[in-house]
Each structure stands twice: as structure tokens, then as C-alpha cells.
Amino acid sequence: MDLMLKIVSPSKKIFEGEVKQVTLPGTRGPFVILKRHAPIVSSLTKGNIKFETQNGEKELAITSGFVEMNDNKITVCVTTI
Numbered sequence: 001m002d003l004m005l006k007i008v009s010p011s012k013k014i015f016e017g018e019v020k021q022v023t024l025p026g027t028r029g030p031f032v033i034l035k036r037h038a039p040i041v042s043s044l045t046k047g048n049i050k051f052e053t054q055n056g057e058k059e060l061a062i063t064s065g066f067v068e069m070n071d072n073k074i075t076v077c078v079t080t081i
Contacts (some may be wrong), residue, residue: 007076023050039070
């Protein structure tokens, strides 16, 4: 099984599904989460979330948010542009 990614905003669920990797705009610079990444909680800044699914790469512009990764499950809470 790949990574499970869930992206939510205050008003709706934006995406939920399996991904191969996720690139996030961290406040200290962009970073990538791959399968079996160590647990992490990080704040996000204005930029783009990029993630690769079986159907190709997708991108989402955000203004801020935070991410939690644990046990190959990534939860991202964002405000979108």
C-alpha cells in the first residue's frame, strides 16, 4: 500500500486517496514525504502542494496550513487561495 493522503479545508474535503509522494511548502522550505517517512507535524506556508497519484501528478495552491504524518497516513489541513 502507498501513502494515504487526506487534504481538508475548514469548509470541505479536498482530496482523499492513495499517493506515491507529497511535496509540501513548509515554513522552513519545501519538503517531500515518501512511504515510511518518520512521524512529523509541520506548519505550511503559501505555496503549492504537489502529489502523485496513479492517474498522474496533481497540484493545489494554498495560503497556509499544517500537516501531520504518522504510519503512512498524511493529513493536511489548509486554507486555499
